[in-house]
Amino acid sequence: MTAKKTSLKDLSDYLGLSQTTVSRGLADYPEVAARTKTRIRQAAAELNYAPSSSAQKLATGRALAIGHVITLSDHMTLNPFYADFIAGAGETYADSGYDMLISMVSRDKELETYRALTNSQKVDGFVLSEPVPDDPRIALLQELAIPFIVHGRTSASISTPSDYSWLDVNNKRGFETATRYLLELGHRQIALINGPDWLSFAQRRKAGFEAALLDCGVTCPEAWIFATDMSERKGFEIASQLLQQRQRPTAILCSSMLLALGVQRAMHSQGLQIGADISLICWDDCLSAFDNQTTPPQFTSMRSSIFDAGAMVAECLLAQIESPTTLLHARILEAELVKGQSTGPVKS
Amino acid sequence: MTAKKTSLKDLSDYLGLSQTTVSRGLADYPEVAARTKTRIRQAAAELNYAPSSSAQKLATGRALAIGHVITLSDHMTLNPFYADFIAGAGETYADSGYDMLISMVSRDKELETYRALTNSQKVDGFVLSEPVPDDPRIALLQELAIPFIVHGRTSASISTPSDYSWLDVNNKRGFETATRYLLELGHRQIALINGPDWLSFAQRRKAGFEAALLDCGVTCPEAWIFATDMSERKGFEIASQLLQQRQRPTAILCSSMLLALGVQRAMHSQGLQIGADISLICWDDCLSAFDNQTTPPQFTSMRSSIFDAGAMVAECLLAQIESPTTLLHARILEAELVKGQSTGPVKS
DNA sequence: CGGAAAATTGAAAGCGGTTTCAATTGACGT
DNA sequence: ACGTCAATTGAAACCGCTTTCAATTTTCCG
Numbered sequence: 213m214t215a216k217k218t219s220l221k222d223l224s225d226y227l228g229l230s231q232t233t234v235s236r237g238l239a240d241y242p243e244v245a246a247r248t249k250t251r252i253r254q255a256a257a258e259l260n261y262a263p264s265s266s267a268q269k270l271a272t273g274r275a276l277a278i279g280h281v282i283t284l285s286d287h288m289t290l291n292p293f294y295a296d297f298i299a300g301a302g303e304t305y306a307d308s309g310y311d312m313l314i315s316m317v318s319r320d321k322e323l324e325t326y327r328a329l330t331n332s333q334k335v336d337g338f339v340l341s342e343p344v345p346d347d348p349r350i351a352l353l354q355e356l357a358i359p360f361i362v363h364g365r366t367s368a369s370i371s372t373p374s375d376y377s378w379l380d381v382n383n384k385r386g387f388e389t390a391t392r393y394l395l396e397l398g399h400r401q402i403a404l405i406n407g408p409d410w411l412s413f414a415q416r417r418k419a420g421f422e423a424a425l426l427d428c429g430v431t432c433p434e435a436w437i438f439a440t441d442m443s444e445r446k447g448f449e450i451a452s453q454l455l456q457q458r459q460r461p462t463a464i465l466c467s468s469m470l471l472a473l474g475v476q477r478a479m480h481s482q483g484l485q486i487g488a489d490i491s492l493i494c495w496d497d498c499l500s501a502f503d504n505q506t507t508p509p510q511f512t513s514m515r516s517s518i519f520d521a522g523a524m525v526a527e528c529l530l531a532q533i534e535s536p537t538t539l540l541h542a543r544i545l546e547a548e549l550v551k552g553q554s555t556g557p558v559k560s
Numbered sequence: 561m562t563a564k565k566t567s568l569k570d571l572s573d574y575l576g577l578s579q580t581t582v583s584r585g586l587a588d589y590p591e592v593a594a595r596t597k598t599r600i601r602q603a604a605a606e607l608n609y610a611p612s613s614s615a616q617k618l619a620t621g622r623a624l625a626i627g628h629v630i631t632l633s634d635h636m637t638l639n640p641f642y643a644d645f646i647a648g649a650g651e652t653y654a655d656s657g658y659d660m661l662i663s664m665v666s667r668d669k670e671l672e673t674y675r676a677l678t679n680s681q682k683v684d685g686f687v688l689s690e691p692v693p694d695d696p697r698i699a700l701l702q703e704l705a706i707p708f709i710v711h712g713r714t715s716a717s718i719s720t721p722s723d724y725s726w727l728d729v730n731n732k733r734g735f736e737t738a739t740r741y742l743l744e745l746g747h748r749q750i751a752l753i754n755g756p757d758w759l760s761f762a763q764r765r766k767a768g769f770e771a772a773l774l775d776c777g778v779t780c781p782e783a784w785i786f787a788t789d790m791s792e793r794k795g796f797e798i799a800s801q802l803l804q805q806r807q808r809p810t811a812i813l814c815s816s817m818l819l820a821l822g823v824q825r826a827m828h829s830q831g832l833q834i835g836a837d838i839s840l841i842c843w844d845d846c847l848s849a850f851d852n853q854t855t856p857p858q859f860t861s862m863r864s865s866i867f868d869a870g871a872m873v874a875e876c877l878l879a880q881i882e883s884p885t886t887l888l889h890a891r892i893l894e895a896e897l898v899k900g901q902s903t904g905p906v907k908s
Numbered sequence: 909c910g911g912a913a914a915a916t917t918g919a920a921a922g923c924g925g926t927t928t929c930a931a932t933t934g935a936c937g938t
Numbered sequence: 939a940c941g942t943c944a945a946t947t948g949a950a951a952c953c954g955c956t957t958t959c960a961a962t963t964t965t966c967c968g
């Protein structure tokens with residue numbers, strides 16, 4: 213019943229043309245007569261022809277695919293930020309005819325996976341996420357000489373030219389701005405619930421937080437700075453503990469909306485009014501599952517769409533792949549302070 | 561500097577053997593002498609040889625890849641459930657040497673994408689998610705004669721043999737059990753906040769809910785049954801409205817923990833105590849970002865790990881691909897009722 | 909030691925495209 | 939009608955691996 217897949221040969225036989233001409237016709241080469249092209253296209257559609265991707269890859273050497281290697285941590289957690297990021301990137305790939313290859317591996321197989329994907333030529337490039345300072349993946353990919361781009365960056369300052377491509381949001385300035393805003397509102401007792409402290413972005417946010425405080429001569433006890441997984445539950449647990457102390461903060465800065473939801477729950481369960489009793493600002497990645505887009509928004513936040521970031525990262529990478537002469541990309545995005553209902557002047 | 565990728569030919573030349581033997585040696589064919597094999601392996605490691613995947617695909621006809629086509633809906637939302645599901649499947653693929661190919665496309669390009677991936681032989685099979693009754697994707701894939709498995713199922717009852725493979729959780733029984741539990745606690749005014757009503761799983765959950773009610777002669781006003789996107793915000797909005805009615809439910813059943821979090825926020829903001837004033841049961845997919853695993857759990861829920869489901873689905877599909885004689889898989893999982901802090905006897 | 913059977917290894921034909929270089933066809937000017 | 943040059947089309951090599959079938963080498967026994 214189901215005839216075998218039609219190959220180029222089938223198609224050319226059917227048309228009474230050579231494979232060469234048909235191949236060219238489909239690729240829209242100028243030297244093929246217009247009439248022939250139409251004929252070819254029509255026959256292709258008729259026979260439902262699609263070139264075998266592997267044959268194409270073999271012949272051209274291009275895989276037309278981008279790799280994302282995701283490490284499932286110990287608790288097998290795939291964070292929702294990554295999901296939105298991937299969605300953004302994926303859309304761009306699809307629009308450009310690229311495929312997205314995702315490898316879920318444990319951390320100990322991570323480097324090996326990059327190497328294998330590269331050697332077997334399954335992908336034309338990689339996107340790295342969640343860089344850590346001095347990330348070994350970067351060194352490896354440079355050695356393998358395969359194009360890649362980092363979402364985030366390791367440790368270089370913005371102005372230092374780096375030897376790899378990256379696109380990052382200005383985490384430091386973002387939290388500096390947020391902190392300043394709290395300070396303007398009169399807050400002096402501010403706690404920070406940050407992401408895992410080995411990640412570069414978390415380090416930068418903390419730096420921004422501290423810079424703003426320092427600038428105003430305000431200090432924050434070490435015990436009020438938390439580095440944690442960014443889950444609702446952690447937000448709840450940390451805030452619950454924080455709010456029971458005799459001396460408690462009048463404002464809290466969270467590295468994600470998930471954490472903020474947890475904090476909110478803790479506040480509610482202790483009968484505290486968000487915005488009135490305690491102010492809260494969170495980073496808002498504009499995740500589709502947590503939209504903070506009501507007017508006014510539920511949370512005052514530093515907003516920067518991670519979906520859009522995914523799309524931009526993908527674009528840069530593809531540009532780099534398609535024209536190898538392209539210089540490295542290094543780009544910083546600014547997050548926007550969005551005033552919502554979760555902040556207010558400090559209670560006197 | 562970076563030498564060209566080593567090919568099989570390079571390797572065999574280096575060893576003074578034929579490509580045939582080297583190829584066989586690497587694939588561990590029995591007819592290759594043990595000593596030769598070791599020599600080959602060693603040289604391969606030395607030269608950092610990895611076969612070109614496209615050449616391999618071309619020669620064997622197997623892509624060693626599974627496709628997941630994800631449609632970004634109008635709001636470009638990628639739901640977090642899917643992320644966990646994918647993670648589970650991805651892990652299985654990686655363990656079996658398969659790649660995961662993800663295509664993010666708009667809904668109108670969906671079918672076309674399945675067709676293209678199949679025709680270009682980029683994948684050996686597909687995993688479908690979120691089936692709708694009479695899903696056109698199923699018909700298409702059957703026509704294309706490519707292996708696939710559905711997470712969920714269309715409309716057949718459990719016992720009816722279906723003409724495609726699927727793995728589903730018993731949504732109907734799950735919500736029937738949950739509803740019964742609420743009834744046992746004395747609740748008679750129960751509202752349902754369900755997922756989008758065109759999705760099969762939502763229809764089944766609703767059926768379970770109604771079956772349990774009917775069984776006890778309890779009725780639920782149509783206005784208390786909601787079909788909605790499963791986001792925190794929707795949960796909040798719906799519950800806010802629901803709780804302001806003069807006659808309000810004493811218990812609420814939610815199709816996801818995300819919705820439950822929103823409901824919880826609405827209750828808090830109206831000064832209601834969850835579990836005491838109003839009981840709440842939600843479906844818990846064990847998403848990594850929302851763990852409900854404290855003891856006792858925050859929410860009473862019907863629990864069934866979607867990560868595990870992803871892994872199981874992947875296993876079934878791979879089995880089907882590797883031995884085409886394998887019969888279709890059709891398997892149902894039961895969700896577990898986990899009693900948490902969000903339910904209590906009805907207030908009299 | 910001779911020869912058949914068993915163990916290894918190789919040559920070459922695909923797999924299904926792309927691309928180089930040559931061949932054919934057609935148009936045009938004289 | 940004929941030569942010339944541009945416009946089209948083809949033949950065949952090649953991409954890197956698998957696999958069929960044949961060739962070669964060993965091993966084993968009478």
